[in-house]
Amino acid sequence: MYENKSEPLVARRDFRKRMFWHVLAALALVLVTLLAGVVGHMYFDNMEPGRALMASVTLSSGLGLSIFPESAPGQVFASLYGFFAGYVYIATSTIVIAPLLHRILHKFHLDE
Numbered sequence: 001m002y003e004n005k006s007e008p009l010v011a012r013r014d015f016r017k018r019m020f021w022h023v024l025a026a027l028a029l030v031l032v033t034l035l036a037g038v039v040g041h042m043y044f045d046n047m048e049p050g051r052a053l054m055a056s057v058t059l060s061s062g063l064g065l066s067i068f069p070e071s072a073p074g075q076v077f078a079s080l081y082g083f084f085a086g087y088v089y090i091a092t093s094t095i096v097i098a099p100l101l102h103r104i105l106h107k108f109h110l111d112e
Contacts, residue, residue, distance in 0.1 A: 002099075002102050002106075003106065005106060005109040009103070009106055009107065015099070015103060018099050019096075019099055019100075022095050022096055022098065022099050023096055025095055026091075026092040026095040026096050029088060029091060029092055029095070030060075030088065030092055033060060033084070033085060033088045034053070034056050034057065034060060036081075036084075037052070037055070037056030037057075037059065037060060037081050037085070038052040038053050038056050039052075040056075040077045040081060041055050041056060041069070041074070041077070041078070044069070044071065044073040044074045044076075044077040045069040045070060045071050045073070045074025045077070045078075046071070046074075047067070047074075051067055054066055054067060055067045055069075055078070056081070059078065059081060059082050059085055060081075060085035060088065060089075062085075062086075062089070065078060
């Protein structure tokens with residue numbers, strides 16, 4: 001997927017295309033995570049779609065619970081979803097930063 005250190009640096013146009021695909025992959029991961037949160041809140045705590053979206057967005061963005069689940073299964077789901085959303089945040093950050101970091105490190109190796 002990435003060029004080897006013995007290969008030349010990719011053109012800016014190709015790098016922008018690579019960044020576009022990485023950002024798109026990160027966005028898809030975030031949307032799937034939000035969809036899972038909305039469905040989970042609707043199923044486990046009988047929330048309306050709008051309230052479930054609000055709860056999922058605030059929980060996955062790190063703001064915490066905006067709507068406290070009323071049922072025990074809803075509370076367990078919200079707890080597990082909070083952990084999962086934290087890992088998704090780390091994964092999406094890594095997906096977006098990886099090509100930038102690779103390009104910087106590749107430039108250092110070109111000097112050798």
